[in-house]
Amino acid sequence: MKKLLKWFTPLLLMTVLWSCSNEQSNIQTEIKxxxxxxxxxxxxISRFIETTGTVYSSKEGTMKSELGGIYKIQRNPSTGKPFALGDAVKEGQVLIRIEDKEFVNNLQIESKKLNLELAESNLTKQKPLYDKGGVTETDLKNASITHVNAKYAYENAAIQMAKMAVRAPFDGVIVELPYHTDGVKIEQGQQLFKVMEYEKLLMDVKLPEKHLPEVTLDQLVQITNYNIAKDTIKGIISQISPVIDADTRTFKSVLQINNDKHLLRPGMFIKAAILSEKRxxxxxxxxxxxxxxxxxxxxxxxxxxxxxxxxxxxxxxxxxxxxxxxxxxxxxxxxxxxxxxxxxxxxxxxxx
Missing domain, CATH: 2.40.420.20 (conserved putative lor/sdh protein from methanococcus maripaludis s2 fold)
Structure with a gap:
């Protein structure tokens, strides 16, 4: 019996060890x-050239008084109040009138208009008379000269009269309106207002020389600003300088930005991403x-x-x-x- 146990014990031990080793191997194999x-x-996917800068209006005009007189600011028909900062205006709309009765009298525009009508009537009569031999060629030419002089005199007077009405030079928004007391006399050359059109904005950028081959006219640009984080405004490259600045190794480009919703304002600092490649x-x-x-x-x-x-x-x-x-x-x-x-x-x- 002892001999049997002596033989069986090592065999049992080897079986147990093999079983444990096999189980451990299976566990390792099953680890995932x-x-x-x-x-x-x-x-x-798109690659962009990023840059920053300040936008400015594509069109602006400062209007000054071309003659002295009494200052009269006009009422905005859209608001029923005198024109003010931020008001939208149309081209040719009268914003301010300069009144000067003495100036008007000296123009004598009514008499010059009557003189022109008489000169036109006389010239009309002279032409058939000349054809019939009733007047000389000199008489006809003198009538023509009188008519031309009367026309210039009346037109010049009308031009001077028009200076009394200061009009918006184009569609835009009033961005500057220096205060002048209504009814006081102002001198010639004083600033009256400034109008900007900013449905189209511009931005000057300087790009590294290495990007020159990647930039082309009408290339798409995406514009962002912290005030309009939820909106991306589109623009294009409208101008490219072919010259590299020797000091900065950059070239100048101008971006044109579509701002028809007026989300941007002139003077804002923005970020521009120029689309250089897209797949x-x-x-x-x-x-x-x-x-x-x-x-x-x-x-x-x-x-x-x-x-x-x-x-x-x-x-x-x-x-x-x-x-x-x-x-x-x-x-x-x-x-x-x-x-x-x-x-x-x-x-x-x-x-x-």
């Missing part, structure tokens, strides 16, 4: 690394999923519960994403979290 994946779909229907992945190695860049995809290493070639990139030119295909399941501890052909458990 938890990961999150996304299915790759075609996307677009549509391409593979785009988060930059953080890429592992950089000495021999290149790799990512992991999941196929049948196995993480497979894929070497990739990249193209356009932004701050957060990058284009994959080769190495991946549409509908590949890209590992976006948990890839840090993966090895090629690691077993994974995909988290939902």
């Amino acid at each position: 690394i938890p990961v999150s994946v996304v299915s790759i779909k075609p996307q677009s 549509d229907s391409t593979i785009v992945i988060p930059k953080e999923t890429i592992i950089s190695r000495q021999d290149g860049k790799v990512v992991f995809i999941v196929e049948n519960g196995i993480a497979t290493e894929k070497r990739i070639t990249t193209g356009l990139e932004t701050m957060d994403v990058i284009e994959v030119v080769s190495g991946l295909k549409i509908n590949d399941r890209l590992v976006v979290s948990g890839f840090e501890t993966l090895r090629n052909k690691s077993k994974v458990s995909v988290l939902q």
Whole structure:
């Protein structure tokens, strides 16, 4: 019996050890690394040249008094009140009148108008008489000279009279309106108001020399400002200087911005992103999923519960994403979290 136990005990011990070892091996084999994946779909990616600057109006005009007289600000028919800062005005609309009765009397515009009518009547009579030989050529020419002089005299008087009504030079908004007491006399040359049109805004930018080949006329620009964070305003490149500044190694461009909703104001500091390149229907992945190695860049995809290493070639990139030119295909399941501890052909458990 002792001999039997002596033989059986080592055999039992070996069986137990083998069983434990096999169980541990199975446990190790079944360990799966938890990961999150996304299915790759075609996307677009754009690269921008970013710059900042201050916008200014595309059109502005300052109106001054061309003669002295009594200051009379007019009422805005839209508000029923005297014109004020911020009022929208139309081209040719009278904002201020300068009254001077003595000036008007000296123009003698009514008498000059009557004189012109008489000269026109006389010239009309002289022409058929000349055709019939009733007057000489000299008489006809004198009548023509009298008519021309009367016409110029009346037109000049009308031009001077028109200076008494100060009109908006174009459609726009009153942005400056120096205060003058209504009914007081002002002198010639005083500033009366300033009008701006800012449905189109401009911005001067200086871009690094390396971007010159990428910038073209009418190229799309996206405009943002902290006051309009929810809106992106569009613009274009309207002018490009071909000269490089020798000191700064930059070239000047002018951006034209569509501001028909008046979200921007002249003088605002804004950020402009010039679209330099765009790719549509391409593979785009988060930059953080890429592992950089000495021999290149790799990512992991999941196929049948196995993480497979894929070497990739990249193209356009932004701050957060990058284009994959080769190495991946549409509908590949890209590992976006948990890839840090993966090895090629690691077993994974995909988290939902």
